[in-house]
Amino acid sequence: MDIMVEGNSVSVPDGSSFADALKAGLSGKRFKAAVAARLGDGLFDLSSAIPGNSGGASADILAVTLDTPEGLEILRHSTAHVMAAAVQNLFPDAKVTIGPAIENGFYYDFDVKKPFSVDDFEAIEAEMSRIAKLALPYTRRVLSRDEAVKVFAVKGETYKVELIEDLDAADVSLYQIGDFEDLCRGPHLPNTGFVRAFKLLSVAGAYWRGSEKNKMLSRIYGTVFAEEADLKKYLNRLEEARKRDHRKLGRELELFDFHEDVAPGMVFWHPKGMLVRTIIEDFLRKEHLKRGYELVQGPQLLRRELWEKSGHYANYRENMYFTEIEGDVYGVKPMNCLAHMLVYGSKLRSYRELPVRFAELGVVHRHEMSGALHGLLRVRQFTQDDAHIICRPDQLEDEIIGVITLVRDLFTLFDFSYKIAVSTRPEKCIGTDEDWERATGALIKALDKVGIQYTINEGDGAFYGPKIDVKVTDSLEREWQCSTIQCDFTLPERFELVYVGADGDRHRPVMVHRAILGSLERFIGILVEHCAGAFPAWLAPVQARLLTVTEAHDEFAQKAKDALLRAGIRIEADLRNEKLGYKVRQAQMEKIPYILVIGDKELEAGGVNVRLRNGDTVGLKTLDEVKDIILADCEQPFKNGGMNYRFS
RNA sequence: GCCCACGUAGCUCAGUAGGUAGAGCGCGUCCUUGGUAAGGACGAGGUCAGCAGUUCAAUUCUGCUCGUGGGCUCCA
Numbered sequence: 001m002d003i004m005v006e007g008n009s010v011s012v013p014d015g016s017s018f019a020d021a022l023k024a025g026l027s028g029k030r031f032k033a034a035v036a037a038r039l040g041d042g043l044f045d046l047s048s049a050i051p052g053n054s055g056g057a058s059a060d061i062l063a064v065t066l067d068t069p070e071g072l073e074i075l076r077h078s079t080a081h082v083m084a085a086a087v088q089n090l091f092p093d094a095k096v097t098i099g100p101a102i103e104n105g106f107y108y109d110f111d112v113k114k115p116f117s118v119d120d121f122e123a124i125e126a127e128m129s130r131i132a133k134l135a136l137p138y139t140r141r142v143l144s145r146d147e148a149v150k151v152f153a154v155k156g157e158t159y160k161v162e163l164i165e166d167l168d169a170a171d172v173s174l175y176q177i178g179d180f181e182d183l184c185r186g187p188h189l190p191n192t193g194f195v196r197a198f199k200l201l202s203v204a205g206a207y208w209r210g211s212e213k214n215k216m217l218s219r220i221y222g223t224v225f226a227e228e229a230d231l232k233k234y235l236n237r238l239e240e241a242r243k244r245d246h247r248k249l250g251r252e253l254e255l256f257d258f259h260e261d262v263a264p265g266m267v268f269w270h271p272k273g274m275l276v277r278t279i280i281e282d283f284l285r286k287e288h289l290k291r292g293y294e295l296v297q298g299p300q301l302l303r304r305e306l307w308e309k310s311g312h313y314a315n316y317r318e319n320m321y322f323t324e325i326e327g328d329v330y331g332v333k334p335m336n337c338l339a340h341m342l343v344y345g346s347k348l349r350s351y352r353e354l355p356v357r358f359a360e361l362g363v364v365h366r367h368e369m370s371g372a373l374h375g376l377l378r379v380r381q382f383t384q385d386d387a388h389i390i391c392r393p394d395q396l397e398d399e400i401i402g403v404i405t406l407v408r409d410l411f412t413l414f415d416f417s418y419k420i421a422v423s424t425r426p427e428k429c430i431g432t433d434e435d436w437e438r439a440t441g442a443l444i445k446a447l448d449k450v451g452i453q454y455t456i457n458e459g460d461g462a463f464y465g466p467k468i469d470v471k472v473t474d475s476l477e478r479e480w481q482c483s484t485i486q487c488d489f490t491l492p493e494r495f496e497l498v499y500v501g502a503d504g505d506r507h508r509p510v511m512v513h514r515a516i517l518g519s520l521e522r523f524i525g526i527l528v529e530h531c532a533g534a535f536p537a538w539l540a541p542v543q544a545r546l547l548t549v550t551e552a553h554d555e556f557a558q559k560a561k562d563a564l565l566r567a568g569i570r571i572e573a574d575l576r577n578e579k580l581g582y583k584v585r586q587a588q589m590e591k592i593p594y595i596l597v598i599g600d601k602e603l604e605a606g607g608v609n610v611r612l613r614n615g616d617t618v619g620l621k622t623l624d625e626v627k628d629i630i631l632a633d634c635e636q637p638f639k640n641g642g643m644n645y646r647f648s
Numbered sequence: 649g650c651c652c653a654c655g656u657a658g659c660u661c662a663g664u665a666g667g668u669a670g671a672g673c674g675c676g677u678c679c680u681u682g683g684u685a686a687g688g689a690c691g692a693g694g695u696c697a698g699c700a701g702u703u704c705a706a707u708u709c710u711g712c713u714c715g716u717g718g719g720c721u722c723c724a
Contacts (some may be wrong), residue, residue, distance in 0.1 A: 103722080204652070371720085372649095583684085
């Protein structure tokens with residue numbers, strides 16, 4: 001009995017396959033809905049839908065529908081095959097390499113004489129559609145390695161031969177659609193007919209196997225979804241992300257810019273951006289002092305000998321700037337820890353003094369590869385909200401708790417979601433077993449005590465100690481590492497840091513490097529995208545602007561401005577000889593939270609008419625009321641800005 | 649660094665099949681005193697990223713340099 005679709009009613013008999021559903025004209029979503037009641041949670045056995053597959057334990061068992069994460073991955077991987085088939089039909093010389101599903105789509109790398117360009121997309125997409133409409137089955141066969149090598153060698157697919165030769169397995173699986181056969185673990189869709197809502201997005205160069213020693217291949221990125229509507233939604237989200245690009249908003253809102261010709265990768269902060277930055281900096285300083293940190297500051301330049309002692313000269317020189325004068329070579333600091341250690345070591349310290357917490361908004365320079373630079377998100381000169389905690393081993397856990405609490409509080413304040421990972425001992429490392437156990441244990445216990453979820457990256461720690469990394473997610477769904485909390489066994493050793501214990505002997509302290517926002521530049525870049533440039537009132541460089549209807553209202557506007565300035569509100573008056581609509585438009589495009597209009601009515605009432613940047617009107621208010629409204633708003637960091645902001 | 653694309657007015661972009669360039673916004677001056685997203689007129693602004701080469705002639709073609717954008721991790 002076949003699947004029957006009549007209007008909204010669907011009957012799905014036992015043993016129906018995904019292919020049957022397609023034949024009956026069911027979409028992924030409707031099919032899922034139809035089977036959910038029968039098999040629970042949308043799971044469905046597709047094994048019988050795969051031609052040449054007899055089912056059973058050794059076969060591909062697909063228990064998915066297309067719009068689940070598992071289903072999308074299969075759809076995307078299968079679409080990559082369709083694209084490769086299309087490319088080989090159109091460009092017979094193209095050699096195929098690899099083509100996996102990725103987070104929001106798929107890619108395939110080709111070796112071609114002339115790299116692909118977006119101009120090729122139309123033809124490739126048309127050929128893909130043609131292949132998809134044929135609903136060609138994906139057929140699977142298993143060959144021994146030697147047989148498989150022969151198959152690809154005959155076709156001249158040298159990359160595939162290399163891949164197979166590097167494999168450990170005795171047998172490998174191949175999947176074929178039409179004439180196109182690819183080395184592939186699978187699983188795949190029953191047939192190419194499912195590939196409908198797809199789009200090619202971009203071309204890029206990519207090294208064979210990711211190594212810059214290898215040949216540069218031509219990569220095509222694309223995406224595919226179960227439904228046309230899902231694809232549209234995704235493309236709209238990309239468009240929204242482009243509107244929020246911090247580089248665009250940075251210029252439009254006069255926050256910052258770059259002068260690439262004279263200082264690539266280094267920021268010029270304009271008054272409004274500098275104000276935002278200063279507000280954050282002031283807040284950070286206060287918050288650190290509250291939590292028992294002390295502020296210090298070291299020099300930008302330190303003699304080469306010191307970098308040799310720390311190991312940076314041997315390991316990090318490529319990324320450092322150097323300058324020479326009168327025969328002395330100085331390194332521009334790429335991190336702040338050395339100066340902090342010198343401050344610590346300037347006198348003999350008792351165990352009673354510990355922990356010592358030195359904080360610095362430290363300006364560092366790192367020579368990143370030119371191709372890696374990206375607006376505020378990857379720069380060569382940046383400011384870390386850095387601190388070094390030097391403590392006794394028995395204090396480590398409490399100190400980590402303090403740092404994690406700060407991480408939690410700050411990201412909550414800024415309305416960010418974040419992910420935490422603990423990286424443990426790598427194979428190549430220094431320090432004793434005891435050191436590693438205690439430090440790693442302290443990190444994990446601290447996270448548990450604060451009650452924050454985390455994942456563990458086995459063996460991903462630095463050679464000098466375990467660490468906690470925190471990543472926040474931006475509006476493009478990109479993850480950016482912000483916080484890092486690193487235990488360090490090596491620098492206290494190299495710099496012979498000591499404290500005098502209760503026993504009168506000298507002991508070696510532990511050092512924790514930590515930054516919370518990471519780099520202020522990067523953080524502000526992420527923040528601008530996060531809130532689409534509509535800063536919450538407490539951060540907005542201009543919190544309110546007074547607009548006059550005619551010059552008859554200028555005098556009162558001036559008085560109102562002075563009164564609100566004295567109340568601590570960042571306010572401007574727009575007294576220009578322009579129409580009200582013009583001034584409103586401009587203030588709103590600048591995303592100023594409060595627009596205060598003064599005309600005859602307001603003059604008579606002795607107040608202002610309040611309008612919000614989302615277009616809502618609050619109405620006539622006295623100056624005292626306006627003051628209270630704005631100051632109260634500042635107490636609720638993200639109520640009127642943040643992700644709630646919408647472009648008009 | 650490497651691959652591809654790109655670099656024209658402050659911004660967003662058009663244009664020149666080789667004969668030194670335009671629009672809109674912004675900016676300036678003047679007119680307009682106007683009630684919640686653009687009132688009008690006139691005007692100023694460009695060594696067409698930089699350096700070389702080909703040519704009678706280069707912003708346009710070629711090469712190099714600088715810079716920008718998308719990528720270069722996610723195992724067939």
